[in-house]
Amino acid sequence: MEQRSKLDGRVAIVTGAGSSGPGLGTGKAISVLFAREGAKVVLVDKFEDRADETLRLIEDEGGSATVVIADLAEVASCQHVVDQAVDRYGGVDILVNNAAIASSTSIVDTTPELYHQVIAVNLTAPFMLSKAAIPVMIERGGGAIVNITSIAALRGQGGAGSTAYAASKAGLIGLMVDLADAYGKKGIRVNCIAPGIINTPMRAAAMRQAGVDPAQIDLSFRTSLGIEGDAWDVARAALFLAGPDGRYLTGVLLPVDGGTTARSH
Ligand SMILES: NC(=O)c1ccc[n+]([C@@H]2O[C@H](COP(=O)([O-])OP(=O)(O)OC[C@H]3O[C@@H](n4cnc5c(N)ncnc54)[C@H](O)[C@@H]3O)[C@@H](O)[C@H]2O)c1
Numbered sequence: 001m002e003q004r005s006k007l008d009g010r011v012a013i014v015t016g017a018g019s020s021g022p023g024l025g026t027g028k029a030i031s032v033l034f035a036r037e038g039a040k041v042v043l044v045d046k047f048e049d050r051a052d053e054t055l056r057l058i059e060d061e062g063g064s065a066t067v068v069i070a071d072l073a074e075v076a077s078c079q080h081v082v083d084q085a086v087d088r089y090g091g092v093d094i095l096v097n098n099a100a101i102a103s104s105t106s107i108v109d110t111t112p113e114l115y116h117q118v119i120a121v122n123l124t125a126p127f128m129l130s131k132a133a134i135p136v137m138i139e140r141g142g143g144a145i146v147n148i149t150s151i152a153a154l155r156g157q158g159g160a161g162s163t164a165y166a167a168s169k170a171g172l173i174g175l176m177v178d179l180a181d182a183y184g185k186k187g188i189r190v191n192c193i194a195p196g197i198i199n200t201p202m203r204a205a206a207m208r209q210a211g212v213d214p215a216q217i218d219l220s221f222r223t224s225l226g227i228e229g230d231a232w233d234v235a236r237a238a239l240f241l242a243g244p245d246g247r248y249l250t251g252v253l254l255p256v257d258g259g260t261t262a263r264s265h
Helices: 026-036 048-060 076-089 112-139 163-186 201-210 231-242
Strands: 011-015 040-045 064-069 094-097 143-148 188-195 253-256
Touching (some): 011 076, 011 112, 026 040, 026 048, 026 064, 026 094, 026 231, 048 064, 064 076, 094 112, 112 188, 143 163, 143 231, 163 188, 188 231
Parallel strands (some): 011 040, 143 188
16 A cells, blocks of 8 residues: 655645754754655744755755745744745645744843743744734645643743743643634644753753753653653654644643653652
8 A cells, every 4th residue: 555654745834943053953853854754844944054954954855845034033024934835835734833942031030122032932923923824724724733832831940940931832822722722623723742851952052051961960850751852752743743643633732751741849
């Protein structure tokens, strides 16, 4: 029997499709995995070199992708991203809201400017991208939105807090439940992934900034499995939620965290 790829011919927008440093961020892994499954991937990032690196990985494997450079902190960029996907590939079937900026700042030390920047990239952009993409998905008979939130939206992370980040990630869950209910009958499914400890460039930078040596972190205390995840763990979950295996799933918050949220401490 002919084996079809799970996303054959689908057009997928992935934001934050680069990596903020050497190694593999989740947007990069999601983009590569979706392309392997036959999707045409719209690689959105603020930085051309980062998006180009992902494009090269995909093209080297014979996949299809195109780069759209956009600073998602600018509201108008969201409509531009969706317009580019329609112009280049004829529509949008999947939107992965992955791009984010971290802030490890207590509420007392958070300036209004920092707060607005974090909310703009992490929450307003997914809102505006969904607003622009949903009518296009409806025209094609449906679609799937996957928001990459964080376990920071569900439980404290210790220390003085990363309050703006946590608030922005919690907002993505509200966005999900509302859209899942409002657009389910139009064939649009909306789900969230809450990554826990995932070894990505963003996490490495946060560790460096906090002066923490990752080797000293007691993973057996922080996770039930006693190991850290990698970007492919998140990518596989995104494929599951966005693709045909997730047909009956909407409004789901899926932790990919090795059991961190299952722990009582
Ligand atoms: N790494 C973890 O442990 C972890 C844990 C929980 C949640 N997450 C979430 O996973 C997602 C990806 O994290 P990562 O660690 O792979 O990140 P990363 O920093 O490696 O990649 C993020 C990408 O987003 C892009 N980006 C940032 N601001 C942008 C903007 N204004 N416009 C367009 N692009 C922009 C960056 O250039 C970068 O390429 C984020 O939503 C993050 O909050 C990560």
